[in-house]
Amino acid sequence: MKLRFVILAALCSSPVAAETLPVSWGVPADAEEVSTLRGLALDRFSGSEGRALQAVLERRIARIADGRGAPYYDIYALSSPASAGNVQAVIEGGANVSVDYGEERQKRWYCKAAKGYRTDCDKKEKEEREVICLTRSVSLSSDIRIAHEGDGRIIYRRSIPANEQITSCPEDSDFPPVSETVEKLVEGAASQYAAALSPRWGRNDYRVRESRKGLSKPQGEVFKQALKATKTDVEQACRLFDQLALEAPDQGSVAFNVAMCKEMRGDLPAALAAYEALGRSADGAANRVASTMAALAVEDARR
Secondary structure, three states, X not given: OHHHHHHHHOXXXXXXXXXXXXXXXXXXXXXXXXXXXXXXXXXXXEOOOHHHHHHHHHHHHHOOEOOOOOEOOEEEOOXXXXXXXXXXXXXXXXXXXXXXXXXXXXXXXXXXXXXXXXOOOOHHHEEEEEEEEEEEEEEEEEEEEEEEOOOOOEEEEEEEEEEEEEEEOXXXXXXXXXXXXXXXXXXXXXHHHHHXXXXXXXXXXXXXXXXXXXXXXHHHHHHHHHHHHOOOOHHHHHHHHHHHHHHOOOOHHXXXXXXXXXXXXXXXXXXXXXXXXXXXXXXXXXXXXXXXXXXXXXXXXXX
């Protein structure tokens, strides 16, 4: 885990702008059991927009990457001989669209002198009128089910309703084509489904702790050097924090910053233990490390 995470992070040489350290993190996929598998296939989706949702979702899943940037899932066509023995789960689903029109009354400002519904006059030359406006509501209902190929169990299920309502009053622009709205709703639903199957990886600069309370004057000077080094040489900063930990292991800022250095270097078990030893004040950092370890453990299990 440690070496692989260091490769993933590619960290330690990038300078940062403030007293921070660059830390890579991971979050397991929401569809936990699915994310432990590798080979997936999509069966034909039902409904008026089923084929469109299936096509977009397949593309979205193909883009999901692991911590090293390699494809996370292998996608097979069910009709392909290669699917035999390689497909571990099958995704089924459906999508339907409904379009409804209605009317509503609204108050709008129009030019007083105009017989029609002009709006291209100065505000003082306008009056408020009650007009009848047309509304259009486009709704997409969709769902997916993922069944384990080995025993047929449904290991993930989700439905996503989506809707876009537009109102057009006199002098407003025309409604966009229904097909354009449907395409946008399908794209949005597919993105949400794919996101649930995807572990998330990222990298952020997290602030180190800066309080020198409890340090001697010489130790405080070393601590200031370490803070300064975080802007130009994070490894040097961590070496100085490690040096201080030998002399003042119980000083809160030193202990926290040493834990963050362990996290930055990819020594996640040691980082988690160090954060947990600090108690509630480091709960957020401890949870971040635990989440990353869980995401990496899933990837290890798939190898």
